[in-house]
Amino acid sequence: xxxxxxxxxxxxxxxxxxxxxxxxxxxxxxxxxxxxxxxxxxxxxxxxxxxxxxxxxxxxxxxxxxxxxxxxxxxxxxxxxxxxxxxxxxxxxxxxxxxxxxxxxxxxxxxxxxxxxxxxxxxxxxxxxxxxxxxxxxxxxxxxxxxxxxxxxxxxxxxxxxxxxxxxxxxxxxxxxxxxxxxxxxxxxxxxxxxxxxxxxxxxxxxxxxxxxxx
Numbered sequence: 225x226x227x228x229x230x231x232x233x234x235x236x237x238x239x240x241x242x243x244x245x246x247x248x249x250x251x252x253x254x255x256x257x258x259x260x261x262x263x264x265x266x267x268x269x270x271x272x273x274x275x276x277x278x279x280x281x282x283x284x285x286x287x288x289x290x291x292x293x294x295x296x297x298x299x300x301x302x303x304x305x306x307x308x309x310x311x312x313x314x315x316x317x318x319x320x321x322x323x324x325x326x327x328x329x330x331x332x333x334x335x336x337x338x339x340x341x342x343x344x345x346x347x348x349x350x351x352x353x354x355x356x357x358x359x360x361x362x363x364x365x366x367x368x369x370x371x372x373x374x375x376x377x378x379x380x381x382x383x384x385x386x387x388x389x390x391x392x393x394x395x396x397x398x399x400x401x402x403x404x405x406x407x408x409x410x411x412x413x414x415x416x417x418x419x420x421x422x423x424x425x426x427x428x429x430x431x432x433x434x435x436x437x438x439x
Contacts, residue, residue, distance in 0.1 A: 236287040236299060239280040243306045246277040250313050254320060255355070263324050270317050277310050301372050309365055312358055319354060323347050 250273050257266045284303050288296055327344060 233287075233291075236284055239284045239287070240302060240306060242280045243277050243284075243310065246273050246280070247306075247309055247313060249273055250277075250317070254313070254316055257320060267317075267321050267324065274310070274314055274317060281307055281310065298372075298376055302369075305365060305369055305372075309362070312361055316354060316358055319351060323351060 250270055253266055253270045253273070257263055257270075260266050281303070284306070288300060288303060291299060323344075326347070
């Protein structure tokens with residue numbers, strides 16, 4: 225890989241790690257906002273984190289264009305996973321922002337009456353259900369990421385094994401040729417022995433005839 229590609233890869237990884245850190249911070253903000261006194265400040269901080277994560281995702285998307293296709297396909301899966309994660313957190317943020325905006329408006333317009341309390345309670349129940357659903361989705365995304373990593377490792381090992389098999393092919397060919405040569409030599413030795421035995425037999429037979437004739 226060229227120096228430019230290595231620089232692009234490092235920038236992509238840095239952006240990916242930054243998005244992961246931002247998502248963790250967002251989850252912490254959104255899960256503790258109910259107990260914070262200044263909820264407006266917490267929502268603004270969450271919005272700032274979302275904007276920062278989006279900027280990093282844009283940079284990751286730009287960096288993807290500089291990779292070869294096989295590397296680009298693998299990194300694109302990580303980019304999609306991070307984008308989905310941020311989109312889910314953004315949905316939660318939007319719901320919570322709407323919740324507190326509605327709550328503020330109700331307090332200003334109608335006060336703390338029973339109808340407002342019932343509505344807020346229902347919204348809190350919906351929010352709690354959404355949070356449980358988002359937690360389940362986060363677990364699924366984590367499993368999906370691990371599966372992608374396993375698939376990448378398996379592909380790498382498969383490529384390495386194929387390369388080793390190709391390197392061993394000349395050795396197998398040489399062994400095959402050696403076996404054929406050895407068989408040829410063995411056949412020639414066997415034929416030479418047969419000729420030798422025939423010659424010896426003829427000589428012995430001639431000697432016996434000479435001896436018989438001299439008797």
